[in-house]
Amino acid sequence: MFDFNNIIEFSHLYCVEICGLLVPTNVLASLQPIIFTFFHRPKKEINFMALVASFYALIIILHVGSWFIVGVVRIQTFILLWFASCCLITNIWAVIHGSSMRATIKFLQQFIVKFIKSITIHHQQILPETK
Numbered sequence: 001m002f003d004f005n006n007i008i009e010f011s012h013l014y015c016v017e018i019c020g021l022l023v024p025t026n027v028l029a030s031l032q033p034i035i036f037t038f039f040h041r042p043k044k045e046i047n048f049m050a051l052v053a054s055f056y057a058l059i060i061i062l063h064v065g066s067w068f069i070v071g072v073v074r075i076q077t078f079i080l081l082w083f084a085s086c087c088l089i090t091n092i093w094a095v096i097h098g099s100s101m102r103a104t105i106k107f108l109q110q111f112i113v114k115f116i117k118s119i120t121i122h123h124q125q126i127l128p129e130t131k
Contacts, residue, residue, distance in 0.1 A: 008069065008070070010067070011062075011063050011066040011067075011086050012067070015067075019063070022056055022063070023060070023080075025056050026053065026056040026060060029049070029053035029056050030053040030057070030087040030090055030091060032049040032051045032052075033046050033050040033053060033091055034101065036049055036094075036095060037094045037105075038105050040102075040103075044099075046094055046095065046098060048089050050091040050095045052092050054091045056084075057084040057087040057091065058084075058087040060080055060081075060083070061084045063080070064080050064084070
């Protein structure tokens, strides 16, 4: 029979290692559907990458849940839960409505470019010319 106590004990015993592996993996895996959506990759590839990234997010949520089961309520558990939830929502967004994600990314890209240009122009006006 499947014993959840062993899984929970493993999760608690190797908490730092699990988080140290899953957090960067989740970030990189969740960036892939975003990048694939932006570059108009086939829907099949976006769905596959979102599925893989969602798997990592769900593992983090289950890991945090194992801490909630034993009554550990700390800021780290809430931060990890928020992080995994954001990654999961982002992956779902890429699968369900990629066109709005693409439009949001393009808007942010244009905003950042305009912001950087305004900073450099403003910076050039402040500095005196040196000869």
